Amino acid sequence: MSEDQFQDLLRRYYDPEKPETVAQLISAFSLDVIPSRFHTLLPPVILSDTCPYCEDIHLQRKPRTRGGYGGQEAFCPNCGHRDVPYCACPNCRARAAEARRRQEQAQRDLVHSCYSLAEWSVPEVDDLSLHLRLWARVLFTHAVSEDLRLALPYAARQQPLSPLLRHVNDMVRALFHARVIAPDPDSSLSAFDFGEGTPETFFPDRVDWAFLPGLSGGEKLDYVRKLDLSLAQAVEHTRGDAAAHDVLRGLWLEIACLEAQDFLAKRLEEYGYHDEGAGTKTVSVLEDLVTRFSLGEVCHVIYIATRNAMDYAHRKDLGRGHALNLVPGNLEMTANKYEAEGWLKAYGRNARCPQSTLSAYFFDKILGLGEEYFSMRAVDWETDRETGVTEDGTPAGRGT
Ligand SMILES: [Zn+2]
Numbered sequence: 001m002s003e004d005q006f007q008d009l010l011r012r013y014y015d016p017e018k019p020e021t022v023a024q025l026i027s028a029f030s031l032d033v034i035p036s037r038f039h040t041l042l043p044p045v046i047l048s049d050t051c052p053y054c055e056d057i058h059l060q061r062k063p064r065t066r067g068g069y070g071g072q073e074a075f076c077p078n079c080g081h082r083d084v085p086y087c088a089c090p091n092c093r094a095r096a097a098e099a100r101r102r103q104e105q106a107q108r109d110l111v112h113s114c115y116s117l118a119e120w121s122v123p124e125v126d127d128l129s130l131h132l133r134l135w136a137r138v139l140f141t142h143a144v145s146e147d148l149r150l151a152l153p154y155a156a157r158q159q160p161l162s163p164l165l166r167h168v169n170d171m172v173r174a175l176f177h178a179r180v181i182a183p184d185p186d187s188s189l190s191a192f193d194f195g196e197g198t199p200e201t202f203f204p205d206r207v208d209w210a211f212l213p214g215l216s217g218g219e220k221l222d223y224v225r226k227l228d229l230s231l232a233q234a235v236e237h238t239r240g241d242a243a244a245h246d247v248l249r250g251l252w253l254e255i256a257c258l259e260a261q262d263f264l265a266k267r268l269e270e271y272g273y274h275d276e277g278a279g280t281k282t283v284s285v286l287e288d289l290v291t292r293f294s295l296g297e298v299c300h301v302i303y304i305a306t307r308n309a310m311d312y313a314h315r316k317d318l319g320r321g322h323a324l325n326l327v328p329g330n331l332e333m334t335a336n337k338y339e340a341e342g343w344l345k346a347y348g349r350n351a352r353c354p355q356s357t358l359s360a361y362f363f364d365k366i367l368g369l370g371e372e373y374f375s376m377r378a379v380d381w382e383t384d385r386e387t388g389v390t391e392d393g394t395p396a397g398r399g400t
């Protein structure tokens with residue numbers, strides 16, 4: 001078809017009066033096309049803008065049909081780029097990847113400037129409280145990477161670091177403030193909050209924790225040996241030293257109380273109450289119970305008290321908050337009644353509450369009691385110690 005013929009075809013096609021149908025035009029010009037594909041013969045609209053990726057190639061738009069429908073998107077006939085914000089052509093994807101890489105590098109630089117470990121200094125073992133020495137040692141046992149570089153307090157292990165996630169958070173925060181661990185500036189960028197542009201805050205459970213930053217591998221092992229020695233000495237010093245003894249007893253009760261809270265939470269889960277952290281009143285009741293009874297007996301009390309409270313709440317059709325409010329009072333009354341009537345039994349450890357690394361380390365390694373502590377009252381252990389001191393200094397429990 002000559003250029004003149006083609007222009008004539010276009011003129012007749014775009015005639016607003018539409019004197020001829022598309023089929024008639026196809027027939028008049030002897031075109032080899034079906035009517036529904038006729039629009040593919042129409043010339044594209046050439047725009048003045050050029051493609052950002054191809055030199056001197058003008059963007060185009062699909063031709064307008066006689067019905068008025070035309071392609072609105074400008075595109076490059078050479079590389080397929082479309083002039084829209086969501087274009088996913090190879091060039092746009094590469095450009096976005098590069099922009100992302102640059103942004104990540106900028107963020108990484110910010111993280112490094114905020115969380116540099118170059119000037120980090122770890123504290124002397126002697127300057128750490130007994131709690132911090134124990135926690136640092138437990139964290140090492142729980143999950144320090146093979147190369148001793150990172151500590152992973154939230155790593156999935158068969159057992160948790162501490163019986164309660166809330167307490168893991170407390171341990172991590174305290175060890176960070178004591179400069180035993182630090183956020184690693186090479187952690188995933190998603191571990192930092194760039195809310196205001198600078199990563200002033202981070203997510204403790206997402207960040208990689210550098211363990212004893214600034215020390216070499218050998219120095220870290222020495223540090224851990226010093227922790228061991230100092231913990232062993234702390235236990236030794238409690239013999240005949242009432243104040244020091246109280247510190248150790250305090251740790252016993254603290255860990256037992258965390259384990260009791262864990263069991264209580266699991267019991268409440270059985271009744272459909274999930275993630276119900278024990279309130280202040282409940283914690284204070286449990287603190288009292290672990291002072292008076294063995295952890296096994298406390299678990300018995302928790303089992304009975306939750307059953308009574310939940311049965312009552314169900315019978316009376318009480319709301320959620322009201323039902324939970326019954327728990328602390330029931331714990332206290334059950335404990336008192338069962339003690340007075342001589343009904344207390346020592347439960348074994350519940351399979352849904354695996355012993356935490358903290359508890360295992362403290363009761364196995366520090367006190368040398370093993371699982372026996374579960375059925376032992378703290379007050380009986382104290383009596384045992386007073387009469388069971390050995391000459392060679394092995395712990396007065398059963399030894400490891
Ligand atoms: Zn192009």
Ligand SMILES: [Zn+2]
Nearest residue numbers: 081087089092
């Ligand atoms: Zn594109």
